[in-house]
Amino acid sequence: MASGNSEEFIDEPARALPVLDKVDVLVCGGGAAGVAAAVSAARNGARVLTIERDTTLGGTGPRSFVTEYHQAFFTGGIMKEVIQRLRASGGADPDLEEGHFAVPFDPEVLKFVLWDLFEESGAELLAHTQVTDAIVEDGAIKGVVIENKSGRQVILADVVIDCTGDADIAARANAPMQEYNFPQPMVMLFQIGGVDYAKSQDRTGRAEMVKAAKADGRLAEDVYLDNFSNFGIAPSTREGEMGYIYGIRILRRDPYDADDLTDAEVRTRLGVREFMPFLRTVPGFENAFLIKAAPMIGVRDSRRVLGEYTLTREDILGGIFHPTDIFKRYHRLPDTMGFVRHPTDGSEATAEFRERLANAKMVTSVFGVPFGCLVPQEIDNLLVAGKTVSMSYEAHSRCRQIPDCMAFGQAAGTAAALACREGIAPRRVDIDVLRDLLIEQGQNLAEGAIDIAKAKVHHMVRD
Amino acid sequence: MTEARSLQAADKPVEITLPARRTPVYRSVDVLVCGGGLAGVAAAVAAARAGSDTLLVERNVVLGGNGPLAFDIGLTEGSGGISAEIFERLRASGNAAADETAGGALIYDPEALKYACLDLVREAGGHLLLATWVSDPILDDGAVRGAMVENKSGRFAVRAKVVIDATGDADLAVRAGAAVREPGETPLGINARVGGIDFDRALAGSAHWPALVAEAKRAGRLDPRQPDTIALYGITPLARERGIAFVAGPRFGGRQAWNSRDLSVSETEGRKLMRAFLAFLKTVPGFEESFLVDVAGTLALTHSRHVAGDATLADGAPGAAVPFGCLLPQGVDNLLVAGRAASFDPDFYARSGAGIDCAALGDAAGRAAAEAVRSGVTPRDLEAAAA
Numbered sequence: 001m002a003s004g005n006s007e008e009f010i011d012e013p014a015r016a017l018p019v020l021d022k023v024d025v026l027v028c029g030g031g032a033a034g035v036a037a038a039v040s041a042a043r044n045g046a047r048v049l050t051i052e053r054d055t056t057l058g059g060t061g062p063r064s065f066v067t068e069y070h071q072a073f074f075t076g077g078i079m080k081e082v083i084q085r086l087r088a089s090g091g092a093d094p095d096l097e098e099g100h101f102a103v104p105f106d107p108e109v110l111k112f113v114l115w116d117l118f119e120e121s122g123a124e125l126l127a128h129t130q131v132t133d134a135i136v137e138d139g140a141i142k143g144v145v146i147e148n149k150s151g152r153q154v155i156l157a158d159v160v161i162d163c164t165g166d167a168d169i170a171a172r173a174n175a176p177m178q179e180y181n182f183p184q185p186m187v188m189l190f191q192i193g194g195v196d197y198a199k200s201q202d203r204t205g206r207a208e209m210v211k212a213a214k215a216d217g218r219l220a221e222d223v224y225l226d227n228f229s230n231f232g233i234a235p236s237t238r239e240g241e242m243g244y245i246y247g248i249r250i251l252r253r254d255p256y257d258a259d260d261l262t263d264a265e266v267r268t269r270l271g272v273r274e275f276m277p278f279l280r281t282v283p284g285f286e287n288a289f290l291i292k293a294a295p296m297i298g299v300r301d302s303r304r305v306l307g308e309y310t311l312t313r314e315d316i317l318g319g320i321f322h323p324t325d326i327f328k329r330y331h332r333l334p335d336t337m338g339f340v341r342h343p344t345d346g347s348e349a350t351a352e353f354r355e356r357l358a359n360a361k362m363v364t365s366v367f368g369v370p371f372g373c374l375v376p377q378e379i380d381n382l383l384v385a386g387k388t389v390s391m392s393y394e395a396h397s398r399c400r401q402i403p404d405c406m407a408f409g410q411a412a413g414t415a416a417a418l419a420c421r422e423g424i425a426p427r428r429v430d431i432d433v434l435r436d437l438l439i440e441q442g443q444n445l446a447e448g449a450i451d452i453a454k455a456k457v458h459h460m461v462r463d
Numbered sequence: 464m465t466e467a468r469s470l471q472a473a474d475k476p477v478e479i480t481l482p483a484r485r486t487p488v489y490r491s492v493d494v495l496v497c498g499g500g501l502a503g504v505a506a507a508v509a510a511a512r513a514g515s516d517t518l519l520v521e522r523n524v525v526l527g528g529n530g531p532l533a534f535d536i537g538l539t540e541g542s543g544g545i546s547a548e549i550f551e552r553l554r555a556s557g558n559a560a561a562d563e564t565a566g567g568a569l570i571y572d573p574e575a576l577k578y579a580c581l582d583l584v585r586e587a588g589g590h591l592l593l594a595t596w597v598s599d600p601i602l603d604d605g606a607v608r609g610a611m612v613e614n615k616s617g618r619f620a621v622r623a624k625v626v627i628d629a630t631g632d633a634d635l636a637v638r639a640g641a642a643v644r645e646p647g648e649t650p651l652g653i654n655a656r657v658g659g660i661d662f663d664r665a666l667a668g669s670a671h672w673p674a675l676v677a678e679a680k681r682a683g684r685l686d687p688r689q690p691d692t693i694a695l696y697g698i699t700p701l702a703r704e705r706g707i708a709f710v711a712g713p714r715f716g717g718r719q720a721w722n723s724r725d726l727s728v729s730e731t732e733g734r735k736l737m738r739a740f741l742a743f744l745k746t747v748p749g750f751e752e753s754f755l756v757d758v759a760g761t762l763a764l765t766h767s768r769h770v771a772g773d774a775t776l777a778d779g780a781p782g783a784a785v786p787f788g789c790l791l792p793q794g795v796d797n798l799l800v801a802g803r804a805a806s807f808d809p810d811f812y813a814r815s816g817a818g819i820d821c822a823a824l825g826d827a828a829g830r831a832a833a834e835a836v837r838s839g840v841t842p843r844d845l846e847a848a849a850a
Contacts, residue, residue: 008487011483017481115731147613150724168615262524
């Protein structure tokens with residue numbers, strides 16, 4: 001950690017730890033990728049345990065208030081099931097046109113929906129538990145070390161799926177990682193009540209109000225975007241006059257550095273408090289009150305493994321398919337030519353960036369993500385799912401969203417179950433068998449599964 | 464849920480031996496406080512104000528602990544010191560108000576307490592390390608000299624002259640070998656925040672709530688473990704204006720706050736039952752338009768295990784003086800236990816634990832820790848000197 005004040009070490013002797021459990025597939029992390037991985041592995045016959053440090057499933061959606069799925073309608077499989085269940089249970093708009101760019105959802109309903117899926121699959125959950133280390137023997141992962149109220153223990157598994165969001169397990173196992181600089185900004189959304197939704201839709205002059213507040217010191221913290229928006233509003237959120245506000249972010253913090261994470265959490269939360277009096281000067285928000293800042297900061301980007309395949313910008317913009325693809329991705333974003341939509345240095349506010357974005361050619365493509373992106377080099381019996389799979393920096397910025405994470409998770413879980421069934425390492429799974437299973441279980445790999453004519457071309461632009 | 468199947472892993476070894484390792488030291492501080500609930504926050508503030516280099520480690524990313532996370536939002540005036548300061552900050556900022564349903568007892572806005580705690584620690588100059596689990600104590604001949612911590616950065620040691628266990632469950636004390644008194648069970652519950660309530664109509668019918676709940680239970684629409692009535696709380700003038708209040712969900716007996724399986728199972732079971740309860744709630748007059756704002760971030764606990772200290776509070780009225788020896792676990796030096804896991808008789812605590820001021824215990828522990836550091840003695844020596 002960066003700001004520690006010591007260069008000393010403490011020698012800890014060898015020690016015996018109790019083995020809590022031994023399972024076929026151990027899923028580390030209960031976010032979108034972890035849920036999909038666990039559900040898929042369990043449905044395909046594996047005994048599955050998922051470890052989650054928090055109390056509920058869902059990760060970034062419900063805990064960081066990233067309350068809408070983007071370009072999710074073309075992602076099949078479990079993502080599709082989640083959207084169907086959300087729409088059937090009041091968690092998302094049942095009348096939303098298929099192909100719409102965004103599917104806003106109610107994060108509380110999502111937690112219920114994910115739990116149902118999880119429980120029905122037969123997967124088990126150990127919540128309130130932190131995964132702390134990987135046990136590796138002869139180049140293969142054997143299990144992990146955990147910490148919880150019951151103490152320091154070991155869980156053994158035939159296959160471990162790293163869905164920690166920061167490739168924590170892969171890092172502890174010393175798996176090779178992608179080159180990494182500083183990540184895209186972390187975001188702190190917050191939940192408010194008292195929103196006049198109709199009135200708040202008129203965003204005229206909002207950016208100028210934020211700038212004026214920054215100029216006269218009402219917004220003093222250095223964490224505000226030049227504009228803000230009411231993110232992902234499901235019908236239930238609107239009827240409850242609630243909102244999730246996106247407009248606070250912090251630059252140049254590493255999400256896997258505990259000091260950086262502490263600082264990011266504290267500064268952005270203080271930013272939320274400072275923002276509230278300003279927000280009440282904005283039309284539609286005059287009566288807004290803070291319900292809560294997100295239970296955890298939103299992390300767009302973190303370290304990524306070096307896998308058997310690394311997805312690149314050329315794969316995405318060129319619409320490349322591979323014989324080993326585990327899902328297909330519909331993509332429509334401006335070609336920013338080497339820089340990402342949420343730059344590390346916060347330069348999205350500069351005139352240069354805006355001009356570049358305005359002039360960027362919009363690119364529509366459908367591309368495939370190969371299984372090798374989920375398979376770390378050198379370490380066996382380990383798969384990675386979520387935003388930490390093997391992608392280049394720019395590819396990642398285009399293929400890191402929640403629907404992507406669910407598709408990675410579904411493929412990893414299915415592959416893990418196959419590996420257990422065959423008694424082989426996941427990297428040796430028969431790719432055709434895996435792909436057939438994924439198609440059978442709803443993933444969009446079949447010919448013609450994505451009809452881009454259905455895509456709603458209009459897409460939301462956020463400042 | 465998981466118990467029976469977990470025992471089926473026939474070829475599971477009993478234990479695994481991990482090799483020796485070198486663990487880097489993250490910091491060397493005067494006072495390490497483990498746990499950022501009210502006890503831990505008060506301890507860190509008191510120690511830092513008294514001049515100690517203080518590090519507060521919290522597994523979550525917000526301070527304030529069980530109150531704001533579990534919606535256990537009753538507010539007592541505080542017996543002085545930091546406890547009274549927290550109260551005053553909430554009151555002065557308009558975030559404390561009388562709850563109609565609790566006979567005028569004060570409650571606070573959960574988000575406001577998180578900020579009050581954060582402000583106090585920062586103003587006092589305490590260091591924070593969030594999203595970090597406290598693992599094993601660093602032990603030297605029966606004395607605690609720090610603790611191992613685990614977070615996204617890895618496993619690290621924190622050296623400290625005095626350590627305060629404010630984990631709520633005496634987690635560090637137990638790992639240091641302290642004796643504990645375990646109650647047979649520690650009921651675990653779950654609460655939620657609900658909006659869209661028409662309070663006038665709802666409260667006018669409150670006399671009928673037990674009958675409505677009983678009928679729903681008979682009809683199988685509500686689980687028998689649900690409360691016997693609509694346990695609505697947090698009704699203040701502001702709550703009425705916003706239509707938002709809190710409901711208490713089921714309480715599970717036979718579980719233990721320090722058992723991770725129990726916690727895990729209760730979290731999921733509690734949330735499922737809460738969901739069914741909220742559907743029922745919409746059939747009750749005044750709640751037809753109600754909606755879920757959020758289920759509490761974590762379980763509500765009434766109490767947990769307690770260390771066996773140099774002194775034990777076994778009886779006394781709420782607000783009674785707590786001897787310093789209640790913070791000193793027997794058989795372990797350099798460690799103070801603050802908060803609900805201090806040395807109370809479990810039966811006594813189960814009866815009147817709500818009257819224990821955790822912030823006051825933390826305040827005392829933090830002052831004592833700083834004094835011990837300044838004098839170069841152990842906290843237990845302070846007690847001996849005072850006697």
